[in-house]
Amino acid sequence: MSPVVKRPKDKFRLPTKYWLLILSTLSILMMALTFLFDFKIETPNFIVGFTLVPFQNGISDVGMYFTDKAELIAQINDLIKENNELKEKVDSMEIEITTLTQDKYELNNLRTLYELDDRYSNLQKTGARVISGGSDNWFNVFGINKGESDGIKKDMNVMAGAGLVGRVVEVGPNWSKVLTVIDDSSNVSCMVLSTSDTLMVEGNLETMKDGYIRFSSLSDKDDKVKIGDKVVTSYISDKFLPGILVGYISYIESDSNGLTKSGYITPAVDFEHLSEVLVVLDLKENAEE
Amino acid sequence: MKRFIYNAVVIFICIILHTTVFHALSINGIIPNILIVLTACAGFMQGKRIGMFTGFFCGFALDVFGYTPFGYFALIYMLIGFLNGYFSNTFYPEDFKLPLLLITFSDLTCSITEYITLFLLRSRFDFSYYFLNIILPELAYTVFISVFIYLLLLISQKFIFKTFVKEK
Numbered sequence: 239m240s241p242v243v244k245r246p247k248d249k250f251r252l253p254t255k256y257w258l259l260i261l262s263t264l265s266i267l268m269m270a271l272t273f274l275f276d277f278k279i280e281t282p283n284f285i286v287g288f289t290l291v292p293f294q295n296g297i298s299d300v301g302m303y304f305t306d307k308a309e310l311i312a313q314i315n316d317l318i319k320e321n322n323e324l325k326e327k328v329d330s331m332e333i334e335i336t337t338l339t340q341d342k343y344e345l346n347n348l349r350t351l352y353e354l355d356d357r358y359s360n361l362q363k364t365g366a367r368v369i370s371g372g373s374d375n376w377f378n379v380f381g382i383n384k385g386e387s388d389g390i391k392k393d394m395n396v397m398a399g400a401g402l403v404g405r406v407v408e409v410g411p412n413w414s415k416v417l418t419v420i421d422d423s424s425n426v427s428c429m430v431l432s433t434s435d436t437l438m439v440e441g442n443l444e445t446m447k448d449g450y451i452r453f454s455s456l457s458d459k460d461d462k463v464k465i466g467d468k469v470v471t472s473y474i475s476d477k478f479l480p481g482i483l484v485g486y487i488s489y490i491e492s493d494s495n496g497l498t499k500s501g502y503i504t505p506a507v508d509f510e511h512l513s514e515v516l517v518v519l520d521l522k523e524n525a526e527e
Numbered sequence: 528m529k530r531f532i533y534n535a536v537v538i539f540i541c542i543i544l545h546t547t548v549f550h551a552l553s554i555n556g557i558i559p560n561i562l563i564v565l566t567a568c569a570g571f572m573q574g575k576r577i578g579m580f581t582g583f584f585c586g587f588a589l590d591v592f593g594y595t596p597f598g599y600f601a602l603i604y605m606l607i608g609f610l611n612g613y614f615s616n617t618f619y620p621e622d623f624k625l626p627l628l629l630i631t632f633s634d635l636t637c638s639i640t641e642y643i644t645l646f647l648l649r650s651r652f653d654f655s656y657y658f659l660n661i662i663l664p665e666l667a668y669t670v671f672i673s674v675f676i677y678l679l680l681l682i683s684q685k686f687i688f689k690t691f692v693k694e695k
Binding site for chain 1: 656
């Protein structure tokens with residue numbers, strides 16, 4: 239055997255400590271950029287949109303399929319019974335409908351006369367599915383399966399059923415991130431529907447465990463606001479469209495300053511079981527007044 | 528190369544599971560933090576270098592899906608992965624105590640750092656509430672899940688790399 243042993247050339251590798259230094263600097267730089275200068279880094283959203291989001295979509299599809307199937311089996315007997323009852327009901331209701339359509343026609347005419355346009359139903363909305371939860375237990379953030387290509391823009395309002403869920407905070411090509419109103423860092427300017435008094439609704443991690451969010455700065459000198467009053471988004475909010483239901487007042491107390499009141503609100507949306515949401519395509523800044 | 532592909536695949540799978548499946552498995556709204564388990568395991572099983580990279584990518588994914596500034600979790604997780612790497616010399620696969628202890632400390636460090644930087648600085652002073660209602664349940668759930676993840680990682684590494692050899 240020849241004494242000359244061919245040694246494979248050592249590949250050059252940057253030592254770990256230098257990597258640590260580089261990556262730390264990179265992290266701190268990114269934090270500084272996003273936090274201090276409000277500079278948006280778009281590339282990660284873009285990369286994630288093509289690598290991770292398709293898988294999340296798939297898993298959420300599978301999950302939906304199984305929950306649907308499980309529900310189907312559980313409810314099949316009830317449904318058959320209900321179906322028969324409903325068939326009878328339909329007949330009687332059809333007669334009712336014909337009279338009601340006449341009434342509605344009349345109502346619409348009167349509404350246009352009074353220029354009481356129903357803003358709620360005129361909002362353009364698109365349905366989206368929740369595909370991913372947030373990063374951890376400290377934030378109430380989730381991902382939806384619609385993004386820039388579906389016309390979603392930052393600050394669009396997100397609803398579920400009749401209530402406000404939150405707003406879009408970041409948009410990727412095919413997914414976007416929604417910050418809920420119950421998140422600890424969320425503040426929404428609202429008003430009490432019955433008296434038009436404004437108040438601030440603050441998401442709070444502590445109280446949300448019991449199903450409430452806090453409100454404060456309610457100026458209600460005449461003590462007109464009662465428990466159970468509806469709270470809707472106000473006209474002065476710069477990101478939320480006016481008149482969207484947020485929740486119901488469940489507790490009020492006077493602040494120590496004697497001028498304002500604060501308390502708790504029960505949200506109108508069940509945040510624990512969100513699977514489908516509606517994104518309002520009208521932005522507040524473009525909304526016609 | 529083999530190690531690179533193995534780690535990339537594991538990170539990828541864990542990120543997807545963390546953001547989807549584990550949200551469905553949440554108990555009373557608390558989800559286990561499997562990415563910290565993965566980061567810590569990568570650290571003490573495969574050394575500082577791989578721990579550091581795993582931590583960086585896991586943390587970065589959390590920044591993208593969460594509501595923290597980019598680089599925040601990336602930095603924390605990277606340091607946790609790197610520090611766990613110091614224990615790779617005293618780590619033996621048969622011994623369960625050290626891995627569980629390291630995972631516990633990693634999760635605790637991560638949670639408390641997060642409380643201090645993101646909540647305490649916004650004048651949320653009720654530490655005992657957050658500790659009892661978020662940090663502690665998360666820790667318990669995470670440690671419970673980590674037993675399975677640790678075993679899966681151990682078996683897969685033994686199977687793929689044949690012998691259990693740590694990278695220097």
